[in-house]
Amino acid sequence: MSGEKQKYDVAIIGAGFCGTLVAVNLAMSGIPLRVALIERNRVHGRGLAYGTGDYKHLLNVRADQMGAFPWDIGHFYRWVTANAASLTAANLGKPDPGAYLPRRVYGEYIQALLKESLRQNPRMELLHDQVVRVVPNAGGVxxxxxxxxxxxxxxxxxxxxGNFPPAAQAQNAPWYKNDAYSPDTLRELAEPGDVLIIGSGLTSLDVLATLEHTKKDGHIHVLSRRGLFPQVHQKHAASAPFLDANHLPATTRELVRQVRGQIRQAEEQGTDWRPVIDSMRPFHALIWRNLPRNEQRRFLRHVQGLWDTHRHRCAPEIMQVKARLEQEGRLTCHQGRIQNLNPESGAVEIIYQPRRLMQPRKIRVSKILNCTGPQSNYQKLGDPLIRQLLADDLLAPDPLNMGICTDHQGTVQNARGLAIPRLYTLGSNRRGGLYESIAVPELRAQAAEVARQILSHHQYETHPT
Ligand SMILES: Cc1cc2nc3c(=O)[nH]c(=O)nc-3n(C[C@H](O)[C@H](O)[C@H](O)COP(=O)(O)OP(=O)(O)OC[C@H]3O[C@@H](n4cnc5c(N)ncnc54)[C@H](O)[C@@H]3O)c2cc1C
Structure with missing residues (x-):
């Protein structure tokens, strides 16, 4: 395309959960804005998490909590019970409200919302391309x-x-992969030969769920520094919040002390730690902002691993996969830190320092998959759009390198702390300011807020007061 530029009121870059939900919220307003929803991949409305083709990759939030709108969290559950075909394909009957359903089905839900939005707002367009430059001109466009x-x-x-791939631990090596959800990567891991998965979070559990059925020959190793896997969901009655927004802990030590105390109390009363952790959800951003920067760093260094595995739990079915693979002798989990990766002919030798042991150990495999989590340090990203926005001072990495700087409503800020007019963001890149900015319950609220901001600008331009 060259010459005359197509003109839009709003361009949304990325059509995964977040971008699509901003478009859906805009369409629901009934205001016929010209919206371009731009996606580099073939499919709009799925993104990385809900683009998986494997029905064994499950949601880690119960069905009745996964509605796409903050004012209607039961919306997904009603949709899924009314759209039985999406479950029949997954060999599932009518689900329990507390079920952990396939993420692929959730992708169908988001796509159904998008389809309805295109009907509501015929001026919305779905475009395919990878955006590499966004430059403001003098006319405010x-x-x-x-x-x-x-x-x-x-x-x-x-x-x-959305998320960027993990920091690469090897460059251009045929034995090294860092795109866990690529069908090619999953196929290569299933080929005969031993494999190593680095990291023991939700992504590595997804990979185990796939390999349990596809890998017929070869051992699976998982190596992570502390061997912390996500905790498992269990049904419990909700507990009342114990935090007071006016008296939040100002140090990591105090935060840990309060949470431990509550968990001890819960256990004495015969309940569990899970409702205690869950009761903190409305306070996450407030707690994080209340911690001074050095305390935030302390939290990241000492508490993050434990917090994340207790906050972001997995479906019981997923942990059963890990247990089965271990019982069958197909999986070994190691704790330690990688010291060296030595390529050999057709294989790679990993030397790692086991936790609390003196002597390094070796593992020899034919493939390594890095599941250590997305790269969140924007200064280290190779993505052309991000590099251009950084170079033009249209965004700035947050001080903890967990994403980028924004104001409370999601307007992007530059390195001088200035809000960039009408440039918004949402999703995991807001973790520096919010800490919890990953899961649907937080993201659906951000999508509604960004849409609200856009609409209020539009209304002001149309009818200035
Ligand atoms: C594997 C996985 C499982 C998850 N499971 C759950 C769960 O069960 N429950 C829950 O609450 N949360 C879950 N989450 C968290 C959260 O819901 C998802 O991360 C959410 O989908 C994030 O949405 P997003 O739009 O920010 O990113 P994505 O959905 O990944 O979408 C980003 C999109 O932007 C596109 N894009 C990027 N750059 C460009 C560009 N320059 N030009 C054009 N397009 C571009 C990408 O191709 C992609 O489609 C999960 C996350 C992951 C990664």
């Missing part, structure tokens, strides 16, 4: 350029790029 020829202009831009 952003020029948007795609790798494959897209040229567009928009008054407001929403950055919704």
């Amino acid at each position: 952003y020029f948007i350029t795609g790798k494959n020829g897209l040229e567009a202009a928009a008054k407001s831009v929403v950055l919704a790029p």
